Amino acid sequence: MHKAPLAAAIFVTVAFTSAGAEDSFPPVGNATVKTECSACHMLYQPQMLPKRSWQAVVEGLAKHFGEDASLPPAKTTEVLDYLVANAADAGRSGSKFLRDLPAAATPMRITETPYWLRKHRELRPEIWKRTSVGAKGNCQTCHQGAATGDFDEDRVRIPK
């Protein structure tokens, strides 16, 4: 009599938790990171790259993908500390972005990670050339909730 609701509750909890762990990221909780790292591009989640990548990215801000994105020393430290503390290899479990990533590799782009490449391999190369898509780094073009950490595959809409 009471078994069905309990089973349903467990099912809902498990389904919800696994979907959350798989496709969503916590919101960025540092105001400086939010402002500075989203001034020119989407606010990328720190869980998508390992600590060593964030160190290299922040050290190279003066030549950041062709732009001078340097920050004053205090902000540089604050941003790096937050990114490292929330990196893919921070914490106990580790993010799925570590999957198949060689220990010697220091990817400078999220789109270079084996996990990202695997998740996008079925897309035709033509898609990335569309002006509506712009570039691989414009996550929110297809993942509309990307800026708030929602990457659920069911909500992907690829523009024409």
Next chain:
Amino acid sequence: MRKPLTILIALATTMFAGATLADPARDAILAKFAAEAKAADPGFTGFSAARGGAFFRASQTGGSAETPSCTSCHGAAPQDAGKTRANKAIAPMAVSKTPDRFTDSDKVAQWFDRNCKGVAGRVCTPLEKGDFITFMAGQ
């Protein structure tokens, strides 16, 4: 400590009256650049919106090949939104459209520092920065 600043602000306000949309924070930033411009050149007589507009539109060498001008990202019309190389919108530079432009001195310093290097391959002079803000405040 307070008095020279007050005098500077008063001086700046007089100098730029009519040319800019008034904002105490922006006036203070302009006053600081005016003092620096005066220190660099005793013949400095004030900022020029016309010079600032020409600087905004000018094609520079020495910076990144992809961004030879302020307009490369900000667009030709200060009243319109620009676009970063990563495809993100930039709020219009014109103060009439984005009223809080040039009111945060740290932000002003940070972005002039980056973008002057990216566009011109060097830091901008106090005169160029003051002219630029004066131009945008009148747009």
